Amino acid sequence: MSFSETEILQKALQKDDGAFAELVEKYQSPVYNLCFRMLGSEVEAEDAAQETFWRAYQALNRYDPNRSFITWLLSIAAHHCIDQQRKRKVPVIEMDEFEDFDIADRSPQPESILVRSQEEDVIAEGLASLSELDRAAIILRYWQDFSEEEIAATLSLTVSAVKSRLHRARLQLAKVLKDQSGRLFVEVEKENYGTPAF
Amino acid sequence: MEHQPFRMWLVDRSNLNEDEEEILRNHLAACTECTALEKDLAVADQFFLNSPPRIPREGFTRRFLVSLPERKQQEQMRQVKIWMIGIFLALAVNFTLIVAASIYTHTTTAWLVNLVVIYGSFLAFLDQSSLVLHTVSLVIPQQVWIPLVIAGVAWGIAGAGLWVWTMRRILFSGATNEA
Numbered sequence: 113m114s115f116s117e118t119e120i121l122q123k124a125l126q127k128d129d130g131a132f133a134e135l136v137e138k139y140q141s142p143v144y145n146l147c148f149r150m151l152g153s154e155v156e157a158e159d160a161a162q163e164t165f166w167r168a169y170q171a172l173n174r175y176d177p178n179r180s181f182i183t184w185l186l187s188i189a190a191h192h193c194i195d196q197q198r199k200r201k202v203p204v205i206e207m208d209e210f211e212d213f214d215i216a217d218r219s220p221q222p223e224s225i226l227v228r229s230q231e232e233d234v235i236a237e238g239l240a241s242l243s244e245l246d247r248a249a250i251i252l253r254y255w256q257d258f259s260e261e262e263i264a265a266t267l268s269l270t271v272s273a274v275k276s277r278l279h280r281a282r283l284q285l286a287k288v289l290k291d292q293s294g295r296l297f298v299e300v301e302k303e304n305y306g307t308p309a310f
Numbered sequence: 311m312e313h314q315p316f317r318m319w320l321v322d323r324s325n326l327n328e329d330e331e332e333i334l335r336n337h338l339a340a341c342t343e344c345t346a347l348e349k350d351l352a353v354a355d356q357f358f359l360n361s362p363p364r365i366p367r368e369g370f371t372r373r374f375l376v377s378l379p380e381r382k383q384q385e386q387m388r389q390v391k392i393w394m395i396g397i398f399l400a401l402a403v404n405f406t407l408i409v410a411a412s413i414y415t416h417t418t419t420a421w422l423v424n425l426v427v428i429y430g431s432f433l434a435f436l437d438q439s440s441l442v443l444h445t446v447s448l449v450i451p452q453q454v455w456i457p458l459v460i461a462g463v464a465w466g467i468a469g470a471g472l473w474v475w476t477m478r479r480i481l482f483s484g485a486t487n488e489a
Contacts, residue, residue, distance in 0.1 A: 145363035286354035
């Protein structure tokens with residue numbers, strides 16, 4: 113942890129809202145990314161990320177300075193998202209996430225945007241096929257580059273449990289990606305040439 | 311061909327020792343299935359590692375700071391409600407236990423007798439209270455105790471009113487020092 117971050121944390125511990133705002137500014141992206149990858153919806157991810165920072169704000173006096181702050185923060189986010197997933201009875205589908213595939217909208221789009229959007233779909237499908245804990249573990253691995261020990265600390269698991277979950281998740285994601293890779297190529301071709309015949 | 315433990319080793323390759331790595335390489339040279347899995351895993355790793363993280367909409371921190379006072383107030387209200395429910399539950403449990411202990415019997419007749427006894431005790435308490443007031447009225451002149459009683463009753467009503475107003479404010483507005 114950098115010196116300035118320690119200072120900011122000290123100020124935040126003394127209920128300095130400005131100092132806490134600096135922490136929010138600094139860590140909003142990893143927290144939001146974890147929430148988005150866990151929940152698959154921008155609205156839910158925003159709510160979950162805001163809730164994560166609120167919970168951290170309330171529990172800041174229980175934070176152990178010997179522990180990494182980002183690990184602690186992502187632990188709150190991951191547990192909150194897992195709870196949300198378990199509470200969720202019906203999967204939420206956000207219509208604005210499909211705007212790139214609106215049938216009525218045939219205006220030309222840059223290929224890169226389309227590819228990016230399809231890749232995001234594949235990522236979402238892959239992650240959705242995992243259990244909540246497997247998903248959290250693989251997100252922390254791929255997007256946070258966390259070690260197995262850090263993932264274990266974040267998700268309150270043993271290192272061997274994390275290894276097992278990462279193992280299962282990687283195999284599953286490789287399978288989904290393999291199944292979807294053909295579709296990715298065909299979609300891009302269709303967009304370029306108008307019909308699948310080309 | 312046997313694919314285990316090679317499939318497991320492929321997923322956890324970084325933890326293999328030199329001998330295991332050598333055995334795995336030899337197996338991959340002869341096994342197309344495991345080679346395909348190795349490729350799939352590498353492609354998946356590359357795909358996910360290259361995916362950029364999602365970032366929140368502009369103004370995330372501002373939205374958090376704007377919501378902070380409301381969240382604080384809601385949390386205070388929640389705590390006050392829990393505290394009050396706790397107090398009421400404790401009082402209800404105590405009252406129930408006292409009444410139950412007083413009237414617990416095996417027969418309906420004895421239960422009715424106990425109920426009458428409790429009522430009698432209440433009447434006796436009122437009786438004693440009026441006796442005390444009567445004695446006080448004899449000792450203290452009427453010109454003094456009548457204003458004293460009126461002041462006491464007024465004080466009691468004001469106190470009860472203040473309590474009701476405070477509880478209402480705490481319940482509906484939250485316990486906050488902010489204006």
